[in-house]
Amino acid sequence: MFNVRNVGEGIYWLGSSDRRLELFENAYPVPDGMSYNNYVILDDKTCLMDGIDDAVTRQFMENLDHVLNGRTLDYMVVHHMEPDHCSAIPELLQKYPDMKIVGSQKAVQMIDQFYHLKVDAITVKEKDTLDLGKHKLTFIAAPMVHWPEVMMSYESSEGIFFSADAFGAFGAMSGNIFADEVDWERDWADEARRYYANIVGKYGAQTTAVLKKASAFEIKNILPLHGHIWRKDLNLILDRYAKWASYTPEKNSVAIFYGSVYGNTANAADILSVKLAERGVRDVKVYDVSKTTVSELVSRAFEYSALVFASATYNAEIFDHMHTFLTDLENHNLSNRTVGVIENGSWAPTAGKKINEILANMKNMTVLEPQVSLLSSLNEASLAKLDELADALAAAVK
Numbered sequence: 001m002f003n004v005r006n007v008g009e010g011i012y013w014l015g016s017s018d019r020r021l022e023l024f025e026n027a028y029p030v031p032d033g034m035s036y037n038n039y040v041i042l043d044d045k046t047c048l049m050d051g052i053d054d055a056v057t058r059q060f061m062e063n064l065d066h067v068l069n070g071r072t073l074d075y076m077v078v079h080h081m082e083p084d085h086c087s088a089i090p091e092l093l094q095k096y097p098d099m100k101i102v103g104s105q106k107a108v109q110m111i112d113q114f115y116h117l118k119v120d121a122i123t124v125k126e127k128d129t130l131d132l133g134k135h136k137l138t139f140i141a142a143p144m145v146h147w148p149e150v151m152m153s154y155e156s157s158e159g160i161f162f163s164a165d166a167f168g169a170f171g172a173m174s175g176n177i178f179a180d181e182v183d184w185e186r187d188w189a190d191e192a193r194r195y196y197a198n199i200v201g202k203y204g205a206q207t208t209a210v211l212k213k214a215s216a217f218e219i220k221n222i223l224p225l226h227g228h229i230w231r232k233d234l235n236l237i238l239d240r241y242a243k244w245a246s247y248t249p250e251k252n253s254v255a256i257f258y259g260s261v262y263g264n265t266a267n268a269a270d271i272l273s274v275k276l277a278e279r280g281v282r283d284v285k286v287y288d289v290s291k292t293t294v295s296e297l298v299s300r301a302f303e304y305s306a307l308v309f310a311s312a313t314y315n316a317e318i319f320d321h322m323h324t325f326l327t328d329l330e331n332h333n334l335s336n337r338t339v340g341v342i343e344n345g346s347w348a349p350t351a352g353k354k355i356n357e358i359l360a361n362m363k364n365m366t367v368l369e370p371q372v373s374l375l376s377s378l379n380e381a382s383l384a385k386l387d388e389l390a391d392a393l394a395a396a397v398k
């Protein structure tokens with residue numbers, strides 16, 4: 001009846017998954033739904049970690065009632081004031097009028113902005129603590145992971161790191177809420193990367209800074225607001241985050257992205273992938289940017305070390321979907337990649353020049369020569385250039 005699990009001494013996970021949701025943040029497709037985690041600490045004082053998304057508030061309130069088992073709620077820690085974690089605040093304040101909200105000053109200000117509520121809150125900053133009895137929380141400021149008001153917290157008696165949005169993933173969860181209860185690497189790593197790259201990806205420097213601060217604590221468990229809880233093999237996720245946050249690729253191989261109207265640029269992309277395979281490059285991926293959701297494309301660009309952008313010219317510009325993808329990569333601060341460029345055009349191909357203009361705004365992007373230009377379709381001369389590009393790419397990922 002209750003979607004609740006015990007995750008530590010007196011610490012409970014309250015789970016809510018939304019499998020109806022089409023687009024997270026009305027932007028990112030979530031074919032496998034979305035999970036929202038909350039936690040309750042029962043000690044001398046009772047404390048709830050964060051609110052919940054509108055879609056699952058009713059289930060959350062039932063779960064909370066069940067865990068409190070007749071006790072009142074003394075504290076609610078607001079780590080993050082984004083509505084997917086705080087929609088229940090007005091209802092919680094009505095039900096538990098003596099409940100004290102604990103959050104950063106910015107978070108408290110946002111409660112008023114969203115809900116027109118002037119709450120008598122306890123504002124906390126870096127290194128402040130909250131005593132619950134046996135359990136004690138220390139706050140860690142985590143600005144821009146994912147919003148400016150974000151705090152994370154460390155619970156010292158059990159070494160628990162409440163990490164807010166960090167270490168989350170897209171996808172609804174079953175009762176197997178611990179990463180060691182699922183084949184995380186096989187089934188969840190891609191969605192964790194797509195979540196990180198798109199939601200937090202822009203703020204690599206801030207993520208790196210908070211990871212550094214967190215490393216000062218003896219962390220035994222990571223309890224995020226979305227996705228699985230980590231109590232074993234923490235390095236699996238910490239190593240991934242260290243890479244993603246520093247824009248270091250995970251895979252030394254080539255991802256080819258094409259934007260094509262009639263299929264000729266697509267053909268060149270596929271032929272390039274064959275040439276790479278023949279040169280011993282493994283795990284090459286080819287994506288049609290019109291077909292694959294841009295959030296997946298961004299995620300793969302975070303994963304791969306070498307990226308090829310192949311685009312038809314469209315009204316003297318980059319093909320629309322490719323343009324959106326490239327500006328998204330620029331906005332997400334993607335850097336440190338090796339890049340191949342292929343353009344196509346029937347009278348004045350200019351997509352390549354435009355792609356280079358965007359790449360020039362990104363840090364440490366090495367554009368390989370030759371850049372290949374097609375006139376409508378591949379011919380002998382452009383095929384020879386494609387061979388040279390394949391040589392350069394294969395050498396770059398050796």
Ligand SMILES: Cc1cc2nc3c(=O)[nH]c(=O)nc-3n(C[C@H](O)[C@H](O)[C@H](O)COP(=O)(O)O)c2cc1C
Binds near residue numbers: 260265312313315
């Ligand atoms: C709406 C539209 C606008 C285009 N604008 C240009 C252009 O500005 N310059 C150009 O050389 N070709 C332009 N083209 C032609 C395509 O870039 C060209 O036919 C290319 O070879 C198509 O490659 P594909 O077979 O991969 O679609 C345009 C095509 C369309 C449909």
Ligand SMILES: [Fe+2]
Binds near residue numbers: 080082146147
């Ligand atoms: Fe968020």
Ligand SMILES: [Fe+2]
Binds near residue numbers: 082084085225226
């Ligand atoms: Fe979130």
